[in-house]
Amino acid sequence: MAGAGHAPGRGWASKRMRDSLMVRVALLLTLAMLPIGIIMIGQTWRAMERNSEIFASTLLAQTSAIVAPEREAIHTTMGVAGTLAGALEALDPPLGACEALFARAAQENPRLSFIGLIDMDRITRCNTTDTERDFRERPAVRKMFAQAEPTISFTARGAVTDQPVIIFAEPVMNPQDGLRGFVVVSFPVAGLGFESVPETGEQATVVTFNQDGEILTTSGPGTAVAPQMPLGVALRGLVGSPPVTFRARTAGGEERTFAVVPIVRDRAYALGSWSPVTGGASGGTWFTGATLSFPLIMWAVTMLVALMALNQLVLRHVNALGRRMRSFADIRRIYRPAESRRAPTEIRDIDDAFERMATQIIRDEADLENALREREILLKEVHHRVKNNLQLMSSIINMQVRKVHSDEARAALRQFQDRVASLASVHQALYQEPSLTRLRVDVLLEDIVAQLATLGSADRSGAEVVRELDPVTLMPDQAGPLAMLATEAVVNAFKYGGPDASGDFRILLKLALDGQGNDLRATLTVENTVASEGRENDGTGLGRQLIAAFASQLDARLEEESRADRFIVRVTFVPALFDPAENEPPTTGAQP
Template sequence: MKAGLRGKLKFTERLGFRLAFLLSVALLPLGTIALVQTWRMAQDAEQAAESALLQRTSNAAAGERAMIESALGASEALSQALLDTVENDAACSQILSDYVRRSPIYAFAGFIPTNGQMTCSSSVAARDMSQSATYQAFIAAPRAMVTANATGQISREAVLIVTQPVSRDGVLLGMLTLSVKHSTLELLRSRRGRERDVNIVMFNHAGQPLFVENHLLAEVPLVLPAGREASSLLDSDEAIFRARDGAGRTRVFAMLDLVPGMVQVVGSWPPEQAQLGRDLIAPSTLLFPLTMWITSLLVAYAAVDRLVIRHVRELRGQMRRFALGRRDAPPDVLKNAPAEIADVSQTFHNLARILIRDEAELEASLQEKTVLLKEIHHRVKNNLQLIASIMNMQIRQVKEPGARRVLKSVQDRVASLATIHRNLYQAETLSAVQADQLLGDIVSQMTMMSVAPGSNLKIDTDFAPVTLYPDQAVPVSLLATEALTNAVKYASPPAGAGQSWIRLTLRDEKDGTATLAIMNSQGSDVPDRVEGDAPGIGTKLINAFAHQLDSAVEIVSADGEYRLSVRFEIGGIPPAEASPGI
């Protein structure tokens, strides 16, 4: 686990990373001071931007505020004027009618007693107002208030209603109402001019919408923040915040008291028209110290890369190429490098030049020794073939069968040794022999020498590509020769079949071992195996060769088949002592 973690953190050992880390630590105090100062400046800018936006919202609703304050003042004055005529419906109605006629901004004025029966109004008709929302809200909490009605009972239009209590000697007589049409408010705003792209929404102290610009009262949720009621906005401590409105647009909302304690206003601004301090200053100012820090790191890293890392990387590349075998010429000495790195480069150049010279001398010496060793193998092969030929001439002159058989077996062994030496000097490397090719040559040679044409004997081979050292190739080849000689001698047609057969296999076990097996068919009448004039010499030789391979012979004779196998390790064999029986 520690090794895996260290591998993942390998980059921390690089010079560039360490330099960046040290510079970061060095610049940390300065960066911290810059960030603190920048943050303070951003907070001041934020407060200034919020104050400016609240002021713009207040200016945008200045006309509505003036209208409501004027209506509150007018209703208070009228309530005092009606005290003397409140019992005289005609006189009371006349006062209200004259006032509405002189002030066209008001659509209606009326006095509603505490019983809810309105008989004094700017309209001549008496009405029962006991079921109206405005009357019930007033009776529940008698006070000056501002409400709205989407469909006024008199004008049948959306109206803003200003209510003022009428009292005499501390006794509540009723309430005076003044109504202003929303259309009048829209007309006044269009004549007076307004902030571009801002939507104004007014609420009373109970959270009831009073007026929304360019929308009906029922469409107030489209202008307010999505998912938030008016009452939650009134209880919120946020004066300015960013959110999406009911139509899904991103807006900046500013909320303030339009008429303290009675009317609040919410201004909905597009972001581009109401950028806050955090939008204008904070990102850029906070980014400036970070930019300075990154720039310092980049400049320092570029300097170190140009003066050090670039040359070290080039020197590393030269070393890697030299280690991978590109040694045609010594690597060049680095140019324009600092003195210390140039000295290392010159030392490596001298070292590489000496190594190239020594390797060339070693390679020439090795080539000479290789040629000599191949020549030795070639001459040994020729001498062994000469001996085999002389023995063949001797065999033709000997008439006694036993003697001929003994000479023939010796000749096969000499021919096998010649084949081994032939494969050694023909191989690309003298330290390894391809066992499949070697065994194939031996089998072919012995088949031509030992099996007469037209004999009823079939020989099959299956040799896997296994590489052997010379110390292994000799005992393996001689063992295969002895076993094949015995197999040719004792192979007989199996019961129920008409042809004898011999099968030789070499299998790579994929575990660092190989198995050599020689099998032959045998009939029901199996003869005793006698090795020429010296009984058992073939078996002794086979066991001796297996001993040189640090192995043992396994023999199985069953079901019409005789099988001899040896499993041995693939690898170098130390020089063995004189094997027993040889």
């Protein structure tokens, strides 16, 4: 029995894809390019780091250039304050000399709006306004004396100028008494101007702040600067840091780059807020991703070119050769597509070798088929001649039967004639069958029983022969003994059977198959009715001996069952296995 075919599932298709030449080459190329890719990524990363360093240095330099006017003003003012404080500590001049010293300093630095000495009682008597002023109620002055160190601060409304000013306070020390007061110098913010961005002219958002994180100046109105400041970053936390850049999101939701530049270390700093790409330097996430993806793009392009070349030069020709091989295996067709002429030399050599092999196979198959046909013709001729000789013998026996007057001799000759006719039927069936390796025994038994019924009717008239024959195909080694066994059993049924109590004389010949595969069994049953008054068995027992001998040749189980009104002979055997496809008549030879 042929097993049902199973269509390939997803697992088979997946394994086929994994084992394909394209996938294996892709994996090998990936492994081969992996060290180069790692080196490229490392070099790209180092180039990005170098680019980031250049970018940071550029922003720091540009921020420093923008606040250059403030740096100059702050350093100048700090120098004036420090010089005056040092002069007061060294000379301890009287009030008039003090005022003259401050007046000369103001004359040399016209940008300064106020110079004065605030005593320990928070009152300035020596100043450039020639007026005593009381600063005891000023919070900034109280904070200045509380810290007792140099400070820079901003006030939106100066006590003297009534304008926004930046105030520098330098402590004046006395070797005996310690702190004597503070030299206070201020200059107006209105006089400062931020420079444009070098090379681009772009105006950045820049603020300056003191050591307490208080904003001193801005590059624009406060309302415009506030949205450009880093969100969640306190200016006080930037005090003391070296020149540095960082990225942060602003209060306005924009991600920007910030540069911190010290103006006076630990006292004044500048913070520049820049767009993500400024002055030709790149620092965005997109740029980083694009740069790092360059090795991947190179890998993808290399793989694409390599696999396209592999497919163009090898795979498509190999696939075409595979289709030719399958076509040859299925229908024995040999063809060569035009594209194979453009294949590489190695592939063309394989194509030529395949064509030579296929041509030789077809020739060998044709020679083998001719030899088999000649063999079949010879065997059929042998069976035909044997059948003719057996029929001639049957005719001679029939002529002899007419001349014999003894009933016993006539019966013996008739039985011998039956056996010869059965053998002739077997050889006739082999001669008529398209294949010599199998016989339809149901058709063979039909012919044999028809002949025996005709011969038996002379001895037992009125017998009804019932045939229940399943289609069964056997090899000649089993078909011959089975036909002879059926002949002996049917002859005995005619000879010793008879009408039952109802007056019917019936003979049943049944051939059935049961089971499948290794459990397949064939059963031949010959059943005949028996006369109710019984009949004397005057035979020699040769028929039963022959039945037992034929059953032994079939390696079969022989059973005999005798009942009141019938007699049964049953033979069960295992049919020899062969390819079920051979049950079909052979087709013509393969197409060259």
